[in-house]
Amino acid sequence: MSRAWLLAFFCFAIHAESLFDGKSLQGWRETPFTQHGPVRVENGAIVLGAGGPMTGVTWTGDVPRSNYEIRYEASRVNGGDFFGSVTFPAGDSFCTFVTGGWGGDIIGLSSIDGWDASDNETRSYFTFETGKWYAFRVQVTDARIQVWIDDKQVANVEITGRTIGLRYGEMKLSAPLGFASYGTTGAVRKIELKKLSKL
Numbered sequence: 001m002s003r004a005w006l007l008a009f010f011c012f013a014i015h016a017e018s019l020f021d022g023k024s025l026q027g028w029r030e031t032p033f034t035q036h037g038p039v040r041v042e043n044g045a046i047v048l049g050a051g052g053p054m055t056g057v058t059w060t061g062d063v064p065r066s067n068y069e070i071r072y073e074a075s076r077v078n079g080g081d082f083f084g085s086v087t088f089p090a091g092d093s094f095c096t097f098v099t100g101g102w103g104g105d106i107i108g109l110s111s112i113d114g115w116d117a118s119d120n121e122t123r124s125y126f127t128f129e130t131g132k133w134y135a136f137r138v139q140v141t142d143a144r145i146q147v148w149i150d151d152k153q154v155a156n157v158e159i160t161g162r163t164i165g166l167r168y169g170e171m172k173l174s175a176p177l178g179f180a181s182y183g184t185t186g187a188v189r190k191i192e193l194k195k196l197s198k199l
Contacts, residue, residue, distance in 0.1 A: 079184025
């Protein structure tokens with residue numbers, strides 16, 4: 001790990017706000033998706049039980065509209081679709097980073113100019129191992145959305161002048177900030193949010 005990355009991580013750790021205490025759903029509510037599965041806190045993680053199709057939790061506190069960063073860890077416990085997808089503000093709208101949708105290995109941002117992650121330029125493939133924890137980092141500024149998985153950048157898209165939106169009608173229930181699984185049991189932990197200074 002480079003010295004620059006260590007310094008950035010240290011600064012983040014000082015200024016980040018933890019959104020999950022590892023013991024309860026304080027600050028969160030179960031997202032009222034149709035036929036959602038059970039939600040529980042277990043072993044320091046929020047477990048999203050498989051729903052028909054979606055299960056999720058939504059943050060009840062304030063979230064910046066831009067110039068912030070979200071970090072969290074997520075694991076696909078069981079199933080074959082997205083397991084810890086995060087919905088977040090992006091300017092005047094919201095967007096979702098999809099973690100292994102459309103059969104389990106497609107990642108990307110939904111939606112950009114009306115195109116889902118499966119069809120826009122952020123689409124890529126990532127093999128998620130069942131039971132393994134992955135570290136996610138989503139950074140939103142006025143100009144860009146960037147995403148990393150385990151320190152590897154997997155999305156970097158210019159959003160100025162573009163239409164950002166949500167794919168599923170029910171995904172609006174995740175706003176302003178929420179996590180969801182799709183027909184899959186997922187787990188999320190170590191959720192942190194940091195406001196970024198404008199350069």
